[in-house]
Amino acid sequence: MSQTAIQPQPVPAEQFDDPHQQHHAATLGMWTFLATEVLFFGVIFLGFYAMRLRWPADFADGARELKWYLGGLNTAILLTSSYFMAIAVHAAQEGNSKSLSRWLIATFSLGLLFLLVKFTEYGIEYHDRLLPFWHYSATTPDTHALRPQRLPLFMSAYFIATAFHGLHVIIGLCTIATLWVMNRHGRFTTRYNTPVEMVGLYWHFVDIVWVFLFPTLYLLRHG
Amino acid sequence: MSHHSPSIATYTWTYILLMVLLSITVAAAFLPAAITGGDMGIVIAFTIALLKAILIVFHFMHARYAGATVRVFVAAGFFWLGILFVLTMSDYVTRHGIDPRVNDEKVTSSSPLPRSRATTGAYRDRRSEGTHAGPHP
Secondary structure, eight states: OHHHHHSSSOOOOTTOSSHHHHHHHHHHHHHHHHHHHHHHHHHHHHHHHHHHHHSHHHHHHHHHHSOHHHHHHHHHHHHHHHHHHHHHHHHHHHTOHHHHHHHHHHHHHHHHHHHHHHHHHHHHHHHTTEETTTEEOSBOTTTOOBOOTTHHHHHHHHHHHHHHHHHHHHHHHHHHHHHHHHHHTTOOOSSOOHHHHHHHHHHHHHHHHHHHHHIIIIIOOOO | OOOOOOOHHHHHHHHHHHHHHHHHHHHHHTSOHHHHTTHHHHHHHHHHHHHHHHHIIIIISOGGGSOHHHHHHHHHHHHHHHHHHHHHHHHHGGGTTTSHHHHHHHHHHHSOOOHHHHHTHHHHHHHHHGGGTOSOO
C-alpha cells in the first residue's frame, strides 16, 4: 500500500492484477464491514422497538425527557460534516491536497462539536438524575412528580445506543486525523486516494446511524 | 484509475434535501397526538429516516456509481437487517391479546406505585415474572 502511494504511477499490491482491482477489493471489503455494522446497530434498534411496543406510554415520556433541540442540532452537525467529507473525497480524487486538508479539518471540527453537544446532553441528564443504576431518581428533581415506571429502561437503551454511536464518532475522528497526517506527507494523488474514500464511507455510515437514532430516541413523543 | 463520482453540485443538492427532511421530521414530531400517536409517529419518523439514508448511501457513499458486486453487498447488509426485524417483530407485534401479561402490564404502569418500589421499578417486575421465563426484558 505504502509503495503505491509514494510512486506517481500506482503499483498494486502483489495479489492484485492492477490498481483498479485493488480499489475494487478495498471498496467491497469496506462495504462488507459496514454490513456487519448495520447488524450491530440493528439489534440495538430492534431491542428498543421491542420494548417500546410493550410500554409505549413510558417510552414516549422518555422521549420527552430528552432535549430534542440538542438531538436535532447534532443531526444537523453530522449531516453537514458528511457533506464536508463528501467534498473532501472529491478533493482527493482531483488531487487537490490543500483543499483535501481544509475539508478534513472542517469535517473533524464538526465531529468534535457533535461530541461536545452529546456530552453537554449527558451532563444535563446527570443533573436531572436520569442515569439508571448510578444516579437515578424515581421522581423529578424539581417538582417531585413520580416518573414513569419504565423510564430507567428507556434511559438505559438511550445511553447504550448513543454511547456506541459516540464510540464510532471517536473512531471516525481518529481515522480522519490519520488521513490528515497522511495527506501532509503527500500520500494521496489523483491515482491513489482509496483510504480517503474508505474513511468517507465509514463517516457517512456513522451519520446514517444517527439519522435513525435521532427520531427513534427523541421524536416518538406520543405513546 | 478513474472513479465515477458526482459533482459538488450533486452533493450540495443532496445536503439541502437532507436538511429539509430533518426539518420535516422535527416538525412532524410536534403534530397533535391524534395524528402522530401510536404507530403513525413511528411510520412517519422511519420513512423520513429511510429517505435520508437512501440519499446518503446513493450520493455521498457513491452506491449509485458502484459496480454490481458492491451493490449486492450493500443490499445484503440491509436485507439481513430486514430479516432480523420482520421475523422478530412478527412475534412481538402479534403478541397482544395472546400473552395475558401484555395487558396486565398496562394496568400496572398507569397505577401509582409507592416510591420505594418505583425506584427499582424496572427490576421489580423481572423478579415477579421470573418464573414465567418470558422473552421480555
